[in-house]
């Protein structure tokens with residue numbers, strides 16, 4: 001087969017999906033990091049008029065690329081999983097399946113945080129800025145919605161570390177799992193740890209997540225806990 005044909009063969013479909021997955025992943029996580037590393041710090045220093053302009057003019061644009069980036073990353077990611085586990089028959093309990101599902105499930109929670117918390121709450125914040133700029137009264141409860149969106153966004157930044165580790169690991173880390181070991185202990189550790197962090201995003205407090213250094217350190221810690229749990233409980 002010529003090099004030209006490799007890009008257009010039937011088997012190349014997964015490669016095109018992978019390429020789109022990178023593009024949408026960068027579009028999404030690029031915005032997430034911009035919000036968390038730069039914009040949130042800027043907003044704590046900005047005066048009320050500047051904040052209002054940001055919500056009215058900038059946030060509608062950033063939120064559009066952010067949420068559709070998330071949607072298409074999610075769809076192309078599950079498309080690849082569907083192709084590999086369905087058409088190619090790779091089992092979910094294989095080392096590849098266990099690692100990719102770890103990254104993919106964290107990524108899917110992040111996607112839900114975008115579409116069910118961050119975007120709906122930001123929509124109200126945008127509307128509130130437009131209304132108050134016209135001299136109308138503020139929407140009640142808008143400060144709580146802003147705080148909840150910020151906690152969910154910080155949580156997604158934390159999640160992005162283990163998510164990226166387990167996204168790249170299936171094809172590059174070379175970790176193997178034992179045929180004898182049950183995956184129940186590993187998935188229990190995963191469910192408790194990731195579930196507790198997600199529960200905090202939905203109901204809990206900002207706490208130490210306020211500081212980006214803590215978010216990154218906590219993200220590294222969660223990555224290591226999942227890695228060691230997988231290696232020792234299922235390896």
Ligand code: HEM
Pocket residue numbers: 021022025026028029073074076077078080081100103104105106107108111167168169170171172
């Ligand atoms: C939303 C849920 C997500 C799912 C279900 C998902 C699923 C997948 C799958 C199945 C692969 C192929 C792995 C392999 O062939 O070994 C993959 C690779 C990859 N994904 Fe995701 N993904 C998600 C989110 C993300 C996000 C948010 C990013 C951020 C940039 C991302 C970046 C990548 C990268 C860079 C690779 C390539 C890894 C490699 O070369 O092996 N993914 N993803």
